[in-house]
Amino acid sequence: MKLLGTNAAARIRAAALTAWSEPLSRGYVALLAVCAVWSMTGGVGLGEGGWLIRSIAVVLTMPWFLVVHLLLAVTQLDFWLLGYNFYFESPAWLFEPLWALYCLTAGLLNARLLARVSRSTREAGSAPWWVPMFALAFFAGLFALWHA
Template sequence: MSEGLLVTATLNTPCALNDATSDWTTRAYVGSVAVLGILASAEGLGLVDTDSTARFLAVILCMPWTLLVAAVVWLNDGFNWLLGYNFLADSPARLFEPLWTVFWPAAALANARIIAALSRSVARRPGVSPFLVPMGLLAFVSLIALLWRL
């Protein structure tokens, strides 16, 4: 009985990856986030000397999940008030780079699956432009970047 539950609860990674990269829009999205995420990780480890534009863009492209991280940072302020220890300021940077390396691929694949589902949904409607989802995503990301910089 428990073996059946274990099998159904596991994530089928090849199926999730195929679903996430099924559309040209999602392949472009995942590729962009991968390049920016790797560059941001290399920058965080001190391997390249650049500004933080790559991390900024990767964070923007992973935006709905970044809000969860922002909530954790907000909770850190509460821990600082209660315990007198600031996890972000007092912890070494090597603690956060592995978390970043896990965060951006997970967020990119989750967003790519959502984008693929939206593209399939729009493609089923007659008379709808196939560029509706890519242009909507570009407008959404541009709006978030604009609001973030204000």
């Protein structure tokens, strides 16, 4: 009989190995980890809480951030159930562990996607610079739209 967490841990480990298999996805994970930890220490009050670092982390996880933001904005579940809006009325340090979990999950999913796309385009015979340049242009465009 398998434990419930054993299968999930194996799937997470396999996803992490896939995400770490390509140089592009390794660079993405490293950049996101630095930005997430830096912005988290700023949110807790241990360091500088600059807008640029958190914005870069948000943009690097943008597709998932939009899903989470729209879900919270549309449902307003906390306000409907409790009459209290946790996001606006709670201290920032309360959400930093959730921020770390979100960045870990979204970063793993995006890095895994980048690794698969990079590997498949390389196997298809495309130029090796195509995927990194497209990824850089995509995230730069998202950053420009985010701050326009």
